[in-house]
Amino acid sequence: MLWHPARTKTLCPIQRCRACGEAASFQVTLQGRYLCTRKISSALFTSSVVRVQTFEHLLSGLNEQPRQAVTTLDGPVLVIAGAGSGKTRVLTTxxxxxxxxxxPPERILAMTFTNKAADELRQRLAVLCDPWSARRVWAGTFHSIFARLLRRNAELLGYSPNFTIYDDDDSLSLIRRLLKEQNIPPKELSPNSVRSVISRAKNELVYPDDYAAQTQTPRQQRIATIYHLYQRALRRADAMDFD
Incomplete structure (x- = not known):
């Protein structure tokens, strides 16, 4: 879907959308009809001519295999290609x-591993799609997408939507403090080893009480105590870690 500046014009907000009947703070006109931004996407394709031109523009420059990856609408698509081969272009197209x-753009999820790739993804979408649609696509890194989901539902977990996310250094600092409060010297139980055990337990969905029930040695029992205190401290600070 392409944005057509020549077809649009900013209007006074007192106009009403011909498609939904609602007044909007930002409106456009397409072929003489007043439309709010919620309806501009469908309006761009009221004629088959516009649809064909748009599709051809999107697919221009793609050879057979990338074109097939772009145009397959039913079922999953797996793209395996080397660096610099155009995977990002295929994804955004x-x-x-x-x-x-x-x-609907808000039902599309596009995730990357790095912030740089996520920024490039958003920039390319802004060029290929109209601004209204590009902003509504769920595009970002794995961490940013799931942080967004967590903030939307944080209250169900007993957190506020503005909870803090502890990185590795924050978690390690907290574990050091807890070990010191429990009078456990680093030579006896290193903060890094405790953090590794807690991280592994979380990734295996083993909660503090479950971990404590599985302990067999004094060392494991001490780690279970720190694990329990660690989770309590996170909750008290309205914080989560990456695990």
Whole structure:
């Protein structure tokens, strides 16, 4: 779906959308009709001519295999290719193609590993799609996407939506403090080893009480105590860690 500046014009907000009947703070006109930004996506495709031109523009420059990856609408698509082969272009073009085929942008999830890749993804989507659609795609890193989901539902977990996320250094600092409060010297139980055990337990969905029930040695019992205190301290600080 492409944004057509020549077809749009900012209007006074007192106009009402012909598609939904609601007044909007930002409106556009397309072929003489007043439309709010919620309806501009569907309006761009009221004629088959516009749809064909848009699809051809999206697919131009793609050879057979990338084009197939972009245009497949049913079922999963796996793209295996080397660095610099155009995977990001295929991904962003596929997102734009899905939107052009009527998929609501807020139902599209595009995740990356790095912030740099996520920024590039958003920038390319802003060029391929209209600004309204590009902003509504769930695009970002794994951490940012799931942090967004957690903040939306934080109260269900007993946290505030503005909870803090502890990185590795924050977690290690907290564990050091807890070990000191329990009079456990670093030579007896190192903070790094405790953090590794807690991280592994969390990734295996083993809660503090469950871990304590499985302990067999004095060392494991001390770690279980720190694990319990660690979770309590996180909750008290309205904080989560990456595990």
């Amino acid at each position: 596929r997102v734009a193609y899905l939107i052009a085929n009527g998929i």
